[in-house]
Amino acid sequence: MPDYQYCALPPQREIVLPPGISTQRANAILRGKTKWVNNTTLRYYFFGSTDDGCPPAWRVPDAQAAVVRAAFQTWTGLGIGLHFTEVHERSEAEIRIGFDQSDGSWSYVGRDILQAGANDRTMNFGWDLTANDYGTTTALHEIGHTIGLPHEHQNPYAGIVWDEEKVYAYLGAPPNNWPRDVTFQNVLRKVSAAEVTGSGWDPDSIMEYGFPAGLVKEPVKFHDNGIDPPGTLSDTDKEYVRKWYPPSGSAKPTVLKPFASSAVTLRPGEQVDYTLQPAETRDYKVGTFGDSDMVLVLFESIDGELRQLAADDDSGEDRNALIEAKLFQGHEYVVRARLYYAWNSGNTSVMYW
Template sequence: MTGRYCSLARQPAPAFGPELTAERRGALVSGNRMWVNGTVLHYYFFDGDADGSVIPVPGTGSVRRVSWGGGQEQRDVVRDCFREWQDLGIGLSFVEVGDRSEAELRIGFQRGDGSWSAVGRDALRAGQHDRTMNFGWDLAAPADRGTALHEIGHALGMLHEHQSPFAGLAWDDEAVYADLAGPPNFWGRETTYFNILRRLDPDEVNGSVWDPQSIMEYPFPSGLILEPEQFRGGLHPPGTLSTVDKEFVLRWYPPADRSRPPALVPFRSVPLGLGPGEQADFTVEPPETREYTVGTFGASDAVAVVFEERDGEPRYLAGRDDGGTDRNTTIRARLVKGRRYFVRVRLYSAWGPGETAVMCW
C-alpha cells in the first residue's frame, strides 16, 4: 500500500496560439506560474469553527461545517518549513498575517480533504475567503514534515518531480490505479492520472534532469514502477530539500538586491535590456494622487506587478501578464502622493526586433 499523497487540483492550461514559436512558447510555459522576484508572500492560517467547508450529511438532508483550523503544533511545523525555504537566501520572503484579506497564501488543515496547494501565481485566482493550501493529516511526525516542505514548493511554482518527462519512469498503470483507489488516498482514476501518470511538458518541469531525491518527488512502494529496473522495489526520497531543489528556486528567485531600485519617473520610458527570465525593478513616488498606467513596450512577453510599500514592505497591488499575446502589459492603478510603489517586470521572451521598455504615465 502506498503513502498519503498530495493531490493538485486541475487548472486550465494556458492557451497559446499556433503562431507562437517553440522558443517563445517554452519560455511562457516555464515561467507563467512563477512569482516576480522580490515578492513578499503573506500567509494566513484559518482558525476556529467559523472558517471551514459546509458539507452534506448523508441520508439526513442537513449539512455540517468542517473546520479549516489547525492546532499550534501544526502551524509551527508549517512556519518552520517556510523559514527553511527562505533561509536558502531566495529573493522571496514569507510573512505571517492575521488578516486573510492581506494574504496571498491562505492555509487550512481540513482532515480528510488531502494535502494540496495552488501552484505559484495560481493562488491569486482563489477567492479571498478560500484556501490556497490545505494539510489533510497530522504534520507533527518527523516523517510528515516533508509534506509541508512539498506544499510550499508548489506555492513557489514547482510541480511533481515523478511526472517529469526526463524521469523515464514506466508504470504498471493498472497497479497504480488500484493502489491509489484504496486507503489512505481513495483516488479516482482521473485524480491518479493527473497527479501521477500524466507526463508534464518538458518546459513545465523543475529542471532539465529528473531528481529522485527532490522534495517534490512522491515515495512509491514496490510493484508500481516497471522501469528503470532499480526502482522496481520502490522509490524512497528522503523528504528533505535536495541540492537540485535548492538550485531551482535560487535560479528563479536569486537573492534580492537590497539597494533601492532606480526611479520610474512619469512620462519617461526606461529601456529594459532583459534576457529571458530576467527581471527589472523600479520605484515610483507619484507627484500627485491619481490613476496611473504602468505599461511595457516592444515585441515581448512579460509579466509586470505593482506593489505598494506598507509598513516597510511591498504589498501586492496589481499585476498583468501579456504572455502569448500581441498586446503589451498595461496596469491601471490609483497611486497616492507621499507613498512609495515598486514596479517589477519579468521578461519571458523578446520575440521581435527593437528594444523593450517600461513607462509610467
C-alpha cells in the same frame, strides 16, 4: 515503505497559446507561467488563528501550524528572493492554509493561488504533521508547489514507465482512495518538457513522491526497490529555486519618472524593478513596450512592506502588459517587470503616465 497519503493538486490553470507561436516562445511562457516576480513577499494565514468564521474543519491547531512555520523557515533559509511572513488577518494573505483532514493535502501552484477566492484555502493539510518526519516533508512539499514547483515524478525526463493499472489500484485503495482522474492528474500525466528546467530527473527532490516496489516498470531499479526520496530539500531543489529567485541585491530600484520611457535589456527569467513616487493623486497607467512577453506587477509600500495592488501578464498575446490604478501623492510604489521571452532584437521598455 509505508502506505503514505499523497498530495493531490487541484486542477491547474490551462495556458492557451495562439497558433503559430514559436517553440522557443511557447517554452519560455510555459516555464515561467507559475513563477512569482522575484523579491515578492508572500503572506500566509492559518484558518482559525482568529475568529474568522471559517468551517471548523479548516482550523489549524497550533501544533500543526508550528510544523508549517518551520517549513517556511527552511525554504527562506536558502536565501532566495521570495520572502514569507505570517499575518493574522485573512484579507492580507496570499497563502491561506487549512487543516481539513477529509480533504487531503494540496496547494495551488505558484501564481495560481491568486485565482482562489479571498475567503478560500490555497493550501490544505489532510493528516497529522506532528506524527513523524513525513509531516515536515508534506509541509515542505506543499510550500514547494506554492513557490511554483510541479511534481517531480511527472517530469517527462524521468523516463518512468508505470504499470498503470497497478498505480490506479494502489492509489484507489486506502488511505488515499483516489478516483482514476486524480491519479492520472497527479501521477501518470507528464508535464510539458517546457515546464521543467534542465534535462534530468531528481528522484531525491522534495517534490517527488515515494512509491513502493512494483509500480514502476522502468527504470528497472525502481521496479525492484520503489522510489524512496529522503523527504528533504535536495541539492537540485535548492539550485532550481535559487535560479528562479536569486537573492536580493543591495542596489535600490531606479526611480521611474512619469512619461519617461525606461529601456532595459533582459534575458528570459530576468526582471527589472522601479520605484514610483507620484507628484499628484490621480489615475495612472503603467505599461511595457516592445516585442516581448512580460509579467508586470505593481506594489505599494505600506509600513515598509510591499503589498501587491495589481498585475498583468501579456504572455502569448498580441499586446503589451498594462496596469491601470489610482496612485496617491506622497505614497511610494514599486513596479516589477519580468521577461518570459523577447522575439525581436532591441530593448523592452517600461513607462508610467
